[in-house]
Amino acid sequence: MSAQVLPESFYDRDVVEVARALLGMRLVHRLDGQRVSGIILETEAYRGEADLACHARAGRTPRTTVMYGPPGRAYIYFTYGMHWLLNCVCQPEGFPAAVLLRAVAPLEGQEQMQARRAGQPPHLWSNGPGKLCQAFGITGALNGCSLSDPTGELFIEAGQPVPENMVKTMPRVGISSVPEPWLSMPWRFVAQSD
DNA sequence: AGCACGATTAACT
DNA sequence: GTTAATCGTGCTC
Numbered sequence: 596m597s598a599q600v601l602p603e604s605f606y607d608r609d610v611v612e613v614a615r616a617l618l619g620m621r622l623v624h625r626l627d628g629q630r631v632s633g634i635i636l637e638t639e640a641y642r643g644e645a646d647l648a649c650h651a652r653a654g655r656t657p658r659t660t661v662m663y664g665p666p667g668r669a670y671i672y673f674t675y676g677m678h679w680l681l682n683c684v685c686q687p688e689g690f691p692a693a694v695l696l697r698a699v700a701p702l703e704g705q706e707q708m709q710a711r712r713a714g715q716p717p718h719l720w721s722n723g724p725g726k727l728c729q730a731f732g733i734t735g736a737l738n739g740c741s742l743s744d745p746t747g748e749l750f751i752e753a754g755q756p757v758p759e760n761m762v763k764t765m766p767r768v769g770i771s772s773v774p775e776p777w778l779s780m781p782w783r784f785v786a787q788s789d
Numbered sequence: 790a791g792c793a794c795g796a797t798t799a800a801c802t
Numbered sequence: 803g804t805t806a807a808t809c810g811t812g813c814t815c
Contacts (some may be wrong), residue, residue: 643794654813657811658812671810673810674795674796674811675794675795676807714806723797725797729798732799770796792814795809799807
């Protein structure tokens with residue numbers, strides 16, 4: 596019984612819907628022939644050039660090109676001079692939108708995570724967008740790769756969907772200089788732990 | 790060519 | 803609660 600990898604069509608719809616639907620799914624990175632994986636617990640949606648919090652607000656640039664491509668690809672970028680952040684490209688090709696993966700619960704390959712998150716306790720390995728990329732060994736080398744290819748290095752498998760009463764919705768974080776209404780859009784989704 | 794700032798994190802007071 | 807670390811990106815000159 597092998598887990599089902601989410602197909603491109605999963606991502607080919609409104610990015611806010613996808614951000615909600617990704618909760619409970621499983622992020623997998625094949626690293627040194629070993630699976631490093633975790634259950635997605637927190638996401639944020641970034642939608643189109645009109646969304647002033649979205650990188651695509653500046654239009655199509657070298658960095659944002661991947662977001663304009665087909666759904667189901669990884670959009671990975673570098674920020675604050677030291678952190679990689681992982682997104683899933685959504686909606687039809689030509690419309691720039693992506694879901695930022697903000698937190699996952701460690702599952703497989705915990706020795707790998709421990710090694711990459713030197714000295715930190717397990718609950719702090721992947722509870723942030725920069726932290727999860729570090730724990731999983733994800734870098735810009737994977738930018739643009741398909742997340743729907745089961746033979747690829749990085750993909751997302753179907754998991755246990757999170758029921759509605761276990762999902763909290765709130766404004767996105769880290770975008771404090773963005774004007775309304777974008778600042779308050781409830782496009783951040785968090786799965787409750789209990 | 791130069792500059793301000795960022796979808797963050799960890800280590801402070 | 804505050805702040806340094808650190809550099810690619812996009813904007814201005």
